[in-house]
Amino acid sequence: TLHPFIFYFGRCGAMRIMMADQGQEWKEILMDFADWTKGDLKASCVSGEWIIILLKCYFYFHLTQTHTDAYGKDGKEAARIDMMCDGVEDLRLKYGKMIYQEYDTGKDQYIKDLPNHLDKFEAVMAKNKTGFLVGDKPSFADYSLFEVLLNHLVLCSSCLDTSPSLKSFVEKMSARPKIKAFLGSDAYKKLPINGNGKQ
Structure with a gap:
């Protein structure tokens, strides 16, 4: 191993x-x-x-x-996984800037704007219909998004209420036995x- x-x-x-x-x-x-x-x-x-x-x-x-096919089943899926991972990183950077530089002055506005930051992930997840960003198994992009969303749920427990596919995704990932x-x-x-x- x-x-x-x-x-x-x-x-x-x-x-x-x-x-x-x-x-x-x-x-x-x-x-x-x-x-x-x-x-x-x-x-x-x-x-x-x-x-x-x-x-x-x-x-x-x-x-x-x-x-495990965690990097996709072919080059096309791998490219899409890379793209989604970059999108997650953009969200992580926005979150990090707020947490480390603008927490006291920018937290409320960040939470207010959050649906706009999440809508592209919501659209991809809803379109894919498998519960994952790419393909029918979790990729490293899914794990990265899941972890970022867990942090956001601590920031604001209702932040996924307007993103049903993402909310279902977090519930699904959280219920996987080893993750749980x-x-x-x-x-x-x-x-x-x-x-x-x-x-």
Whole structure:
């Protein structure tokens, strides 16, 4: 069994959920900002996107070999998964900017505008009719979206009330036995949602 390492720098929530769902084990290396800036790992990263690259490589080289099809069944699906993952990252960046820079002054407006940020995911999910963004199995884009939506539900518990397909998606993902067990574990519950304590 492959035991991947997680170098933690803010974007590993989706990877934890993904690996729990796939029955994989992992070892975490927790890295704070000071270690990141003084270490050699940062210099080896491409545009700071090392975690996303690791996520894709892990899916492509390992999970696809075990027939999970988490990076799509063909090149067309893989391209769509990449596109959706980029869209999730855009949402994550908007959320992060609000949490870390505009929480006190911008939270209410962010929540008000949130349906506009979610509508493209809602449309894709509704059109696909499988309960996932691409194909009929969860891809790494689904895990990434799921984790971001969990954070948003902490921010505003009613934020998906106008997005029925996304609400159903979160319920479906949360009910997957291994994800349900992980989300109920102490290992998950003790993790902070954001590094500054805002949520």
